[in-house]
Amino acid sequence: MGAFIKKDLLVFWRDRKEILISLILPIILIVILNFAFSGLFSDDKEIQLTIGFVQEDDVAAGVQQFKTTLEDMEMSVSEKEALIAQSTTLQPVQMVEEFLNNPDMKEWVTATELTEKEAIKQVENGELDAILKVPNGYTYHMLSNALLGEQSQSSLKILADEQSTEVTTLEELVQSFTNSLNMQFALESSEKQAEPILPQGGMEFVEESESYTIALYFTIAMGTLFPLFIAHTVSVKTVTEKRERVFNRILLTNSNPFHYLIGKIVSTLIIIWLQVAITFTIIQLILNVFPGKSLEFWIGLIAMFTAYTIAIAGLSALFTTITLYLQDSNAASGLFMLIVMTFGVLGGSFFPLDGLPEFMQMVGEYTPNGLTQTAVIDWVQFRNWSALGLPLIYLLSFFAACVVIATSMFPKRGRL
Amino acid sequence: MLETIKLSKRFKDKKVVDEVNLYLNKGESVGLLGPNGAGKSTTISMISSLLRPTSGDVKLDGKSTIKNSSEIRNVLGVVPQEIALYEELSAYENLKFFGRAYRVKKAILEKRIQEVLEIVGLKDRQKELIKTFSGGMKRRINIAAALLHHPQILILDEPTVGIDPQSRNHILETVQQLNETRGMTVLYTSHYMEEVEQLCNRVYIMDHGNIIASGTKDELLSILSSEDTILVELSNRSDTLMETIKALPKVLQVEETSEGFRIIARKGKSLLNDLVHAADKEGIQILNYQVEIPSLEDVFLHLTGKTLRD
Numbered sequence: 001m002g003a004f005i006k007k008d009l010l011v012f013w014r015d016r017k018e019i020l021i022s023l024i025l026p027i028i029l030i031v032i033l034n035f036a037f038s039g040l041f042s043d044d045k046e047i048q049l050t051i052g053f054v055q056e057d058d059v060a061a062g063v064q065q066f067k068t069t070l071e072d073m074e075m076s077v078s079e080k081e082a083l084i085a086q087s088t089t090l091q092p093v094q095m096v097e098e099f100l101n102n103p104d105m106k107e108w109v110t111a112t113e114l115t116e117k118e119a120i121k122q123v124e125n126g127e128l129d130a131i132l133k134v135p136n137g138y139t140y141h142m143l144s145n146a147l148l149g150e151q152s153q154s155s156l157k158i159l160a161d162e163q164s165t166e167v168t169t170l171e172e173l174v175q176s177f178t179n180s181l182n183m184q185f186a187l188e189s190s191e192k193q194a195e196p197i198l199p200q201g202g203m204e205f206v207e208e209s210e211s212y213t214i215a216l217y218f219t220i221a222m223g224t225l226f227p228l229f230i231a232h233t234v235s236v237k238t239v240t241e242k243r244e245r246v247f248n249r250i251l252l253t254n255s256n257p258f259h260y261l262i263g264k265i266v267s268t269l270i271i272i273w274l275q276v277a278i279t280f281t282i283i284q285l286i287l288n289v290f291p292g293k294s295l296e297f298w299i300g301l302i303a304m305f306t307a308y309t310i311a312i313a314g315l316s317a318l319f320t321t322i323t324l325y326l327q328d329s330n331a332a333s334g335l336f337m338l339i340v341m342t343f344g345v346l347g348g349s350f351f352p353l354d355g356l357p358e359f360m361q362m363v364g365e366y367t368p369n370g371l372t373q374t375a376v377i378d379w380v381q382f383r384n385w386s387a388l389g390l391p392l393i394y395l396l397s398f399f400a401a402c403v404v405i406a407t408s409m410f411p412k413r414g415r416l
Numbered sequence: 417m418l419e420t421i422k423l424s425k426r427f428k429d430k431k432v433v434d435e436v437n438l439y440l441n442k443g444e445s446v447g448l449l450g451p452n453g454a455g456k457s458t459t460i461s462m463i464s465s466l467l468r469p470t471s472g473d474v475k476l477d478g479k480s481t482i483k484n485s486s487e488i489r490n491v492l493g494v495v496p497q498e499i500a501l502y503e504e505l506s507a508y509e510n511l512k513f514f515g516r517a518y519r520v521k522k523a524i525l526e527k528r529i530q531e532v533l534e535i536v537g538l539k540d541r542q543k544e545l546i547k548t549f550s551g552g553m554k555r556r557i558n559i560a561a562a563l564l565h566h567p568q569i570l571i572l573d574e575p576t577v578g579i580d581p582q583s584r585n586h587i588l589e590t591v592q593q594l595n596e597t598r599g600m601t602v603l604y605t606s607h608y609m610e611e612v613e614q615l616c617n618r619v620y621i622m623d624h625g626n627i628i629a630s631g632t633k634d635e636l637l638s639i640l641s642s643e644d645t646i647l648v649e650l651s652n653r654s655d656t657l658m659e660t661i662k663a664l665p666k667v668l669q670v671e672e673t674s675e676g677f678r679i680i681a682r683k684g685k686s687l688l689n690d691l692v693h694a695a696d697k698e699g700i701q702i703l704n705y706q707v708e709i710p711s712l713e714d715v716f717l718h719l720t721g722k723t724l725r726d
Contacts, residue, residue: 003516003517006513007502007505007513010509011502011504011505244499245498246502248466248500249514250514252466253519254486254518255519
């Protein structure tokens with residue numbers, strides 16, 4: 001079997017064009033795409049918002065109204081006391097103020113407390129981009145919603161003269177702040193003590209998550225896309241072996257045909273693993289996409305990409321078997337390229353999956369490259385081993401399924 | 417040693433090989449002769465177990481090889497018509513790979529590689545990539561790869577197609593040497609009559625999927641014992657003269673050549689007088705008249721009405 005692996009590795013290594021495409025092109029593409037698109041992320045810092053903060057809620061009255069409502073309700077005294085105690089720790093308006101005064105927010109949002117009338121005037125004069133208004137009854141409704149499960153009838157309001165990128169950004173931020181606030185209230189009502197989670201800057205930070213850059217996105221995307229091309233290349237080389245009757249000569253040696261298939265699997269695995277390792281190492285040296293990462297991070301990353309490499313090696317086995325049935329080499333090449341490109345698009349290797357319809361996103365997340373990409377991005381952000389478990393199992397299952405199908409379909413002697 | 421019994425292959429509606437019976441005795445060199453498309457390669461593919469026959473059997477030492485092909489593969493060395501080598505690997509790397517695939521033990525593989533390279537005369541070029549070799553050199557390595565496991569029977573499928581005369585001679589000498597000095601049984605297919613005449617003790621002539629004649633060279637030539645092949649060189653040719661010659665009672669076939677006609681006629685009284693008379697009528701001069709010693713080419717022409725390269 002070693003002879004088959006060595007032969008496939010040598011054949012691949014001697015094909016300079018393939019070496020160039022497989023090892024150099026992903027690196028070049030990541031660097032180019034990083035420089036071409038880096039503006040998309042850095043634009044966030046250039047946004048400068050000036051807003052008016054209009055606070056119309058009477059916090060003390062809101063808390064009192066909540067207590068009054070509570071007294072009229074049918075529940076035990078101890079339950080009422082517990083809810084009242086919780087209501088004093090939850091201070092929705094204060095949280096909004098802390099959100100606006102967060103140092104990261106202050107880098108690009110300047111908030112001035114004004115009356116609604118003054119604020120409207122300044123928006124009309126162009127001195128303000130928008131108004132963030134805390135309406136009267138906000139505290140009462142938020143407490144009722146969080147502690148009593150009442151339908152919320154009051155929310156933060158954004159007022160602007162016209163829609164702009166800045167206003168859209170503010171809307172998104174306030175929305176994510178509100179989501180965080182609701183989550184925090186839910187935790188509080190479950191008697192879990194935790195600090196409020198606040199959105200920061202252009203990206204939402206949840207718990208101890210880390211951000212990822214455009215360079216990192218492209219590194220992962222290209223790192224998952226190019227191995228698919230290796231599977232394609234290996235299968236096309238099988239076409240050549242078949243066309244030039246080398247495959248027949250191998251059959252005549254009385255070798256077990258599965259040694260041939262295993263040779264393809266192992267050589268693909270080695271080539272892809274080296275490809276990913278070389279790409280990541282060089283990109284790390286050039287762009288420092290994984291700054292200051294721990295040994296644990298690297299182990300997780302290697303585990304994930306090794307599983308992905310195994311999955312794609314399985315795919316190459318399937319391609320190889322299909323190739324042996326197809327008479328036309330162009331048809332084989334075209335078919336596999338179509339599969340690779342479909343995986344590439346659905347898996348988000350060319351652009352983020354957010355741009356696709358929901359059902360396609362769902363399908364995409366089950367392509368080996370899409371799943372790996374999502375899992376690795378999660379790993380970069382959360383470093384959660386349990387989140388890697390399912391993708392690893394899925395990728396190894398994908399490999400097993402491909403190998404079983406490829407083996408069962410592999411042509412029997414004398415049938416080619 | 418090896419025989420085929422009513423071996424047939426049908427592809428869809430077309431019968432490519434039709435009940436072929438042939439046998440090879442140990443140490444024999446047998447030729448399988450026929451034009452392109454005669455079914456020679458398909459027959460070889462079935463013998464070597466690459467292709468399952470539609471019907472019939474292939475027997476090795478009396479045992480059928482159809483269901484269990486591993487035994488015949490161990491004793492066969494097959495040289496395919498195509499250059500079945502990895503172009504990106506060197507001659508040595510190709511031989512090492514195929515040697516390992518044949519499960520030649522590592523300890524003796526190196527010796528075997530040097531041995532087969534010596535046989536095909538390319539020992540000094542073993543480190544070079546196949547893609548840098550000439551067509552003739554590739555064909556020689558193609559043969560070497562089939563010898564690594566010391567086969568008892570060597571099957572060569574048109575091994576000299578498209579190569580220079582020097583390489584062709586080298587290949588013919590190699591095959592002859594393997595048969596005569598190493599006692600290797602050889603089945604040699606070709607559409608080059610002279611190669612088969614040079615190499616083979618017995619010949620099968622194949623056309624349209626059928627064996628149309630077989631035997632030793634003398635046995636085949638005896639088919640023509642009642643005929644003469646006459647080469648006539650003319651000052652110029654005319655269709656009328658050809659028709660006149662065809663109409664002569666003794667003439668069986670007339671074929672145009674670059675300088676005149678090749679005539680197959682019944683043995684007996686010379687045709688010369690009749691030819692001179694016919695040529696005079698057309699105002700054509702006979703420049704040369706030669707009764708040819710018959711060859712296998714003439715046998716083939718006699719049997720099929722066409723030449724091997726048609």
